[in-house]
Amino acid sequence: MTATLATAKNAAVTLSGVRKVFGHGTSAVLALDGVDLQVEPGEFVCLLGASGCGKSTLLNIVAGLDAPTSGDLELTTSRPAVMFQEAALMPWLTAERNVELPLRLAGVKRGERKEKAGELLSLVRLVGAGHKRPHELSGGMRQRVALARALASTLGSAKEGTPGLLLMDEPFAALDAITRDVLQAELVRVWRETQTAIVFVTHDVREAVRLGQRVVLLSSRPGRVVREWNTAEGDEVALIDEITTHLREVISGHAA
Template identity: 85%
Template sequence: MTATLENTPAVSDVDAAVTLSGVRKAFGHGASTVVALDGVDLRVAPGEFVCLLGASGCGKSTLLNLVAGLDAPTSGSIELTTSRPAVMFQEAALMPWLTATRNVELPLRLAGVKRGPRREKADELLSLVRLDGAGHKRPHELSGGMRQRVALARALASTLGSAGDDRGGLLLMDEPFAALDAITRDVLQAELVRVWRETGTAIVFVTHDVREAVRLGQRVVLLSSRPGRVVREWDTTGDDEAELIGDVTSRLREVISGHAAA
């Protein structure tokens, strides 16, 4: 089964959800220093869906961690105009002792949202990801795809301020569908696009899958092999999908081959 996804522009001209300027990240000191990212410049507009593509070890996950505030760049700057970016990983990482509803409520609770409104919002978000009636179930009672839906609902809840704004925000996704079977992955890709359109959330989606990047993103950004730098970008709107996949794949192979020969 292949999900047919359309890319509809949802980009605002007002500011940027996040701007990276000359971002460099190095780990270690002296001779053992490893430079993961070097001079990354990237701007993501409010409501934009950007897919970050690159070979394994090119710094994609490191970049997400920096934007999320889980680590700090060695140099350069990261500016956010939206608060509380949320992160979604390969593993759903749900609290096993909490129900689906309580898992989604958790970031709202930490943000100080009162019990009634946060339960209402959790139910609304579970409905958004098509899990009506599953809120009472715990993670072990859900399939892998359903757990990822709960994780998506929780991530969306994390982007909401205490005022409960329903639009905007920034969602960082680190290969969230990589561990799923092909059919479930296709379904969730389509669901993600639907949720993105309905919420107006800016998304930075990390993947090593060219087809996934082209089908999901309005823009595909290719990082070089380590140290990661932005080497190419593609606007996916209006282009022939098969031709674009071929072009991106060819450029990715060049990047990988160039690194192997170095």
């Protein structure tokens, strides 16, 4: 595998022939097999597939948390930010300090990072909550803080003249339906305001169509890109039905 830093005029993410094998010999598991995928700067792409199809593995490879067995990865940012299902906030830090943390690690001066943390908390509509610690916040509020912190992680790349990249692994799956709907709408608003490229992993067809500009369907293990849809084309209800049909075919084909 080779990983190179592309120029800002190129795609935010380019995966070419990415393959991932876990284990060795007879116990080896092929998780991804020849994945080709490109995400443009500022684009919102949803990765859709059944459980165990390799969505999270693919995201971890893009994040640099894991390495592919073979294939090429090209990024326009050296520091993609990652947001998981759990907010994973530092419990001893306030919301503001949690957001400041990646800026502190990047060497941003105290005054500037405090100002940026305030701006990001305002962006996710948490003005006045910066002094609270995670246990004082609801699940939805904790995920808003996690989103603000993830956006803070992309600021270093923006300063270097490269577009931001946010990787999200089912960040709303553990929330109740009403809170999830609210945060989905908030995420779209934040994305439009920041123009950060987003790769969003989900197994929920409705969520994928509602959020993404493009929906990419992975096959069941081993994961391969089998179909893509532009969500701006066609009726939303019809698109959901069409994608659901293809997802069911992928799942039933694997079961057979």
